[in-house]
Amino acid sequence: MARRLIGKTALAALVATALAGPAAAQRVDDARTVSFVPAAKQARVAALARAFMRAKGIGGMSIGIGGNGKLLLATGFGEARPGLPSGRNTIYPIGEITQQFTAAALLWWQDRRYRNAGPVRVNDPVNEYFFGVAHWQGMKLGHLLTHTSGLPLLTDTVFFEERLYSSIKAHRILDFIKGRDLAFDPGKKFQPSRSNYFLIAQVVEVGLRVFFHDYIQTEIYDLNEMTRSGFLGTTPLGRRAQGYEKGRPSREVNPTMFLGSADATSTVVDLIGFDRQLMRGKLFSAEARGAMFGGHIRAGQGNLHYGAGWYVRGQGARQAYFTIGRIPGFSSINKIYRNTAAGTDHYVVVLTNADGVTGLEGFADRLLEAAR
Numbered sequence: 001m002a003r004r005l006i007g008k009t010a011l012a013a014l015v016a017t018a019l020a021g022p023a024a025a026q027r028v029d030d031a032r033t034v035s036f037v038p039a040a041k042q043a044r045v046a047a048l049a050r051a052f053m054r055a056k057g058i059g060g061m062s063i064g065i066g067g068n069g070k071l072l073l074a075t076g077f078g079e080a081r082p083g084l085p086s087g088r089n090t091i092y093p094i095g096e097i098t099q100q101f102t103a104a105a106l107l108w109w110q111d112r113r114y115r116n117a118g119p120v121r122v123n124d125p126v127n128e129y130f131f132g133v134a135h136w137q138g139m140k141l142g143h144l145l146t147h148t149s150g151l152p153l154l155t156d157t158v159f160f161e162e163r164l165y166s167s168i169k170a171h172r173i174l175d176f177i178k179g180r181d182l183a184f185d186p187g188k189k190f191q192p193s194r195s196n197y198f199l200i201a202q203v204v205e206v207g208l209r210v211f212f213h214d215y216i217q218t219e220i221y222d223l224n225e226m227t228r229s230g231f232l233g234t235t236p237l238g239r240r241a242q243g244y245e246k247g248r249p250s251r252e253v254n255p256t257m258f259l260g261s262a263d264a265t266s267t268v269v270d271l272i273g274f275d276r277q278l279m280r281g282k283l284f285s286a287e288a289r290g291a292m293f294g295g296h297i298r299a300g301q302g303n304l305h306y307g308a309g310w311y312v313r314g315q316g317a318r319q320a321y322f323t324i325g326r327i328p329g330f331s332s333i334n335k336i337y338r339n340t341a342a343g344t345d346h347y348v349v350v351l352t353n354a355d356g357v358t359g360l361e362g363f364a365d366r367l368l369e370a371a372r
Contacts, residue, residue, distance in 0.1 A: 095325025243329015
């Protein structure tokens with residue numbers, strides 16, 4: 001495939017230029033914090049964060065807030081691991097937020113033409129990429145993106161439970177998924193399954209003849225200057241947060257079980273930069289953004305729908321796009337707020353090293369209100 005040589009901007013230059021705010025408002029409290037909001041607002045954010053951590057039993061948390069293409073606040077609270085404070089650059093496993101990258105990867109391929117690789121369309125039948133799936137009649141790549149494929153949950157199987165903490169090759173997981181019958185006809189309803197995004201990762205490898213992680217690194221991380229993002233299997237344990245389940249250190253999971261669906265690691269600064277590019281950048285086409293944020297199928301009560309990698313809440317001029325990430329030992333959210341009538345967009349990222357944290361969407365809303 002065609003490769004691009006993209007220079008990586010240093011964090012200092014990123015803060016000083018692309019994400020710059022008014023010089024008079026800049027406040028650097030310590031090595032963990034960058035802020036372009038007044039001290040009073042920063043204090044309100046800190047108070048909300050500490051109260052939420054106490055209520056939810058969270059030991060370490062990092063927060064990023066941005067708006068209209070600028071980083072407003074990036075900081076941390078508590079400890080990422082014993083003796084290591086949480087900060088703006090702390091690396092966390094981000095669970096299902098990974099699916100934002102995986103969806104973007106497939107749509108990025110659809111936008112472009114690569115040497116030695118054919119084009120891809122979301123309407124392509126899945127059986128064009130895999131043998132032995134004649135029982136998946138009617139399933140298209142778009143059904144995988146929108147969690148409407150009919151594939152049953154992977155995580156509710158003995159296969160998943162027995163291999164969650166042990167080594168297994170991707171082809172064995174693929175064989176297991178291919179052997180499963182559909183729970184419903186593709187497109188009929190919304191049912192999140194990590195199997196969907198595992199298959200998208202396999203489609204990228206088959207169609208482009210690359211390793212999936214190499215493609216994400218080159219076409220998502222590098223092009224969006226996500227200099228600290230990586231993957232569970234490649235980010236050294238000592239360089240990222242320690243996860244906790246019910247107050248005890250969590251075990252390290254087998255990353256292959258989460259390939260494409262929940263195996264990425266990142267920071268609040270990197271994710272704010274990704275959100276900014278989606279809203280203000282030129283890397284992704286209008287068609288790709290429409291697929292990600294289109295609200296293709298109802299996904300819950302009220303005005304909650306699902307696009308591709310993102311939940312879509314609201315309608316009309318005011319919408320919010322978000323994903324809540326969960327993986328043993330960690331809980332997180334990446335949320336974008338968009339007001340097309342006013343021409344504004346804001347972003348909130350919360351990464352924690354605690355398992356099963358609830359209330360993250362409402363907490364993100366309160367953080368943004370406190371910072372604006």
